[in-house]
Amino acid sequence: NKILLMGIVQPIVDGVKLFLKSHMSLVSVCSSMVSLLIPLMLLCVLDLNQTYMLLIYLAMLSLSVWPLVMASWSSYSSYPVIASMRIVAQSVSYEVVLYLVMVPLVLMAVAWSGFASSYSVCVYAPALLLMGVVVALSEVHRIPFDFAEGESELVSGYNTEFSSISFTLLFLAEYMSLLIMCVFMSLMLFSVWYISALLMLVLLMVRFVFVRLRYDQLMWLLWKYMLPTMLCLLLVLFSLHHPV
Template structure:
């Protein structure tokens, strides 16, 4: 019975994450619009609130196309694997509903992060396109490089709190946030998160000015939508994780979610401030 409740809790969490991803894409388009002195999407629904769902419907109803020289199975499975990893990693976030309590949550997070690069690499290789392959190779080099800094920062937290469980972090930040006493670590962590999620200014794997669209050049319709959802799910997860690590809040409080939305906004703000 407990297993059934945990599975239902996880499925509810996944639905909430996917809805959150939809609104993060809308937030990005709105923020970038105002940065560029325009309004952004405002036609579909009230103030454009239904725009992400309209886009999803459009992408998933498009006819699937693929290059005749691509590796068919790997080409189609890599976006699915990418989305699976980006949603599966959410179980490590400490919730009060008793979803799962990982005593080795930090190690699990690093393992999932390492697996994520395979989907990008396989997507680039299986497309059999030189631009996609270059984007995949760049993503591999970048992810391996920045995972070292993420692992070292997590190691410092492990030594500080004496455990691998993310739940311990909120107890240690009851009176002072870690961002106050570890500000340089916070900056390095945020920069590494930008690199891990392939965001500006580290979007080398998708460099539009050099590689057409990078590793996802040959993807359209549903495949592109899955890659897109995986990327924004990772951004949302990294925003939540930054709050857990540095802006300590109880996950059952409203402030926790407000801080997470603010961190997602900072990701978008960086993209608007540093154009290619």
């Protein structure tokens, strides 16, 4: 039932209700806390004056999958374990493309020490924007790439056995990762941070437009299409950056 102000504060009330419920195990709570800690650490990395910020961000981003694996293992259920296998395979696939997306940005005068470019990178390489949006959707496990929790045979994926504060922390970590990824792509592709609000709106609206792909279609998209496309784009940009 909707309560107070036509249901506007319903998410807050539901969150308080989840926090007041009793949790099942200490391991599940710890894994959920670590999953929220990774996005908070990524938020601290987004500092314009920090040396090797981009390199540190990518290194920390690669750690974000392991709290979900811990959460799946700690639930002692076969459904979360299968979901964790899909998470690992999906993370390996999109991180390869993500690193290849970052290389042209370095070649186009966006230094490893910051995002302070004097022009918008996506104006010169609009394909990077499309690649970045697809990688961001895959990284935050949103539709059409929510295979870790959206398939009917997995029930609810890695958070099947979670409740109370554990489920709340996993939910917050997912949307915190979405926010951080939008800010990161905005800084890298547009050299400003306020475009992140538009990117977040796009990522949220995608779920109303696209249907969920099959898992084999995700692997086919990342390895058969996006990876060769990025390699060709790298070759073109490198030839323009260092002409013979």
